[in-house]
Amino acid sequence: MVSIPAVTWWFTGGPLSWESALLKGFNFKGGLVIRPEFSALMIGLVLYTAAFIGENVRSGIQSVGIGQINSSNALGLTPGLTMRKVILPQALRVIIPATTNDYTSLVKNSSLAVAIGYPDMVSIGGTIIGQSDQAIEVIAMWMGVYMTINLMVSMIMNWLNAKVQLIGR
Secondary structure, three states, X not given: OOHHHHHHHHHHOOOEEEEEEEEEOOEEEEEEEEOHHHHHHHHHHHHHHHHHHHHHHHHHHHOOOHHHHHHHHXXXXXXXXXXXXXXHXXXXXXXXXXXXXXXXXXXXXXXXXXXXXXXXHHHHHHHHHHHHOXXXXXXXXXXXXXXXXXXXXXXXXXHHHHXXXXXXX
């Protein structure tokens, strides 16, 4: 579980840096440093993706028939139990496929961080291309990394989708 964040950290060149803060002159030097490119990327991707996933959840909850909710109320279930035991198990069947697309889109959109100058594996690859003229190999490496990440996300989401689907209908 720790390996995925560690690999991401290594590829991104460490968007956060931590060193001891020391008083030098009239100001402190060091401490926790968050690059502005990383902050802009994080805020933009979080807001963009959260809007789509929120819409997926809303539409999934609304896809459950009103009769299901009325039945749970007639049985005397509390609103919390109704959501947890009746609505969400049915809504997940609608939510997961659409959310899979959003997660793979998130991986692809993070590659657009190159446009704002984010120092990740693409900038390192640009240096390699400039020094060795091996553009095809470097581009193939970029494609392989993004394809691997997308395939891992798809595998996890397909496994989750298979767990919530109805069996033998």
